[in-house]
Amino acid sequence: MHNYANSCKLTIWVPNFINSHAISGLASLVLLNLNRCGICDEGCEKLEGLVKLKVLNLGFNHITDACLVHLRELINLECLNLDSCKIGDEGLLHLKGLLQLRSLELSDTAVGSNGLRHLSGLRNLHSMNLSFTVITDIGLKKIAGMNSLRSLNLDNRQITDNGLAALTTLTGLTHLDLFGARITDAGTNCLRCFKGLRSLELCGGLITDAGVKNIKDLKDLTLLNLSQNGNLTDKTLEIISGLTALVSLNLSSSRVSNAGLHHLRPLQNLRSLSLDSCKVTACEIKKLQLAALPNLVSVRPE
Structure with a gap:
């Protein structure tokens, strides 16, 4: 998300005791934060006049699709947060004209497949x-x-290998979150299409060492989270030992052991290592840190 802290003519943060009626007359706003303000649909028509808005945060409010009707004329919007609002597919119709949007937050809403059109x-x-x-x-x-998408969060148990295969055209992705998706070793073949990935989370529990082989050539990765995959072994550490750009690695709740830790020695840029609920000890990780990984500042288990 673009940082508007130094570029806005006027910004406002509205505390939770002010309702949506209080924003009338602020036509010069470019940033408006109404997060967790208890807003409902009533009064949202006041948003229509804020045509200069570039950033609008409506997250964690009680608004529905009826509120989104009043966003149609905000054609300068670049960032819109609707996290945990009571919106669904029909409401997204009112966003289709917001052609300047660069960031859209729809987490924990009732948005479904039909709305994405x-x-x-x-x-x-x-x-x-x-x-x-x-x-x-x-x-x-x-x-x-x-094709403009660079960051996509699909932490969703309903997403499978078939869904990931449908996205292989998005070759510009740099951040992909499949934390809870049901991706198998077969599905990891699709990851080869995302050669510029810098961040990958794949924690649905269905990946084995064989699937990790499809990750080993993603040389730009700086964050890799493969936690919760209980079938991963020390072989995975060997496979990813060539990902020398890694800054953060999480293999918690896997079968990684002390015996495999030496495979991490080439990862000189590593600053965060999480191996909770693995067959490793804090003592052995400390030895690795002292001997080969001096940049480690966050280690689990400690």
Whole structure:
């Protein structure tokens, strides 16, 4: 998300005891934070006049699709946060004209596969969070043409290998979160298409050492989270030992052991290592840190 802290003519943060009626007359706003303010649909018509807005945070409020009608004229919006709002597919229709949008947060909403068709024309969208929605594999086909996407969060148990396969056209992705998705070793073949990935989270529990082989050539990775995959062994540490750009690595709740720790020695840029609930001891990790990984500042278990 663009940092507007030094570029806004006027910004405002509205505390939770002020309702949406209080924003009338602030036509010069470019940033408006109404996060957790208890706002409902009533009064949202006041948003229509804020045509200079570039950043709007409506997260964790009680608004529904009826509120989104009043956002249609905010054509300068670049960042919109609707996290945990009571919106669904029909509301997304009112966003299709916001062609300047670069970041869209839809986590923990009732948005489903049908609604994504309204977003397919947002050609400037760089970041989209669809975690904890009701989107399925079918829906992902509707965003397969959004080549501007760089960051995509699909932490969702309804997403499988088929959904990931539908996204292989998004070759510009740099951040992909599949934390809870049901991706198997077969599905990891799709990851080869995302050669520029810098951040990958794949924690659905279905990956084995064989699947990790499809990650070993993603040389730009700085963050890799493969936690909760209980079948990963020390072989995984050997496979990823060539990912020397890694800064953060999480293999918690796997079968990694002390015997495999030496494979991490080439990862000289590593600053964070999480191996909770593995067959490793804090003592052995400390030895590795002292002998080969001096940049480590965050280690679990400690």
